[in-house]
Amino acid sequence: MKKLLVLALALCTFTSYAQEIEKEKMSNAIKKRMIKKGKASPEDRAEIDSKKMTLKLDLSNKQQIEVKNALLAHYKEGKDKMNAARKSGKEMTDEERQKIRAGRLDAQIALKAKMKTILDDEQYAKFSQMMERKMHKGKRRGKRRK
Incomplete structure (x- = not known):
């Protein structure tokens, strides 16, 4: 049971960390797109x-x-x-x-x-x-x- 709990906790941690990285990448992509489209x-x-x-x-x-x-x-x-x-x-x-x-x-x-x-x-x-x-x-x- 402890192993299952630790595994679930680790999985949640990695998932949330990956989402933060993805958000940063998206914001950089949005900035680049804004500059390309002339919105800067x-x-x-x-x-x-x-x-x-x-x-x-x-x-x-x-x-x-x-x-x-x-x-x-x-x-x-x-x-x-x-x-x-x-x-x-x-x-x-x-x-x-x-x-x-x-x-x-x-x-x-x-x-x-x-x-x-x-x-x-x-x-x-x-x-x-x-x-x-x-x-x-x-x-x-x-x-x-x-």
């Missing part, structure tokens, strides 16, 4: 993306700060435009959608030009390759959704 704040996104770029492009401290500021401005502008479009609440016409797309491309061009001034030639070449892969990856995801 512009500050968080700029921080994470600048750190990723630091690792991949070997940026100096000055470059890190400039890149973070450029990304922060870019993300804030995008979020403001997105909020303005959502607050209007009305159905957009094709002309309005086209205007938003053109504005988004203009913002990307401006970010690319800003990065060109911050990064040296070798770093900028790597940055361009990273952006090409990122854009190509997004196009593939869009095809799967439909």
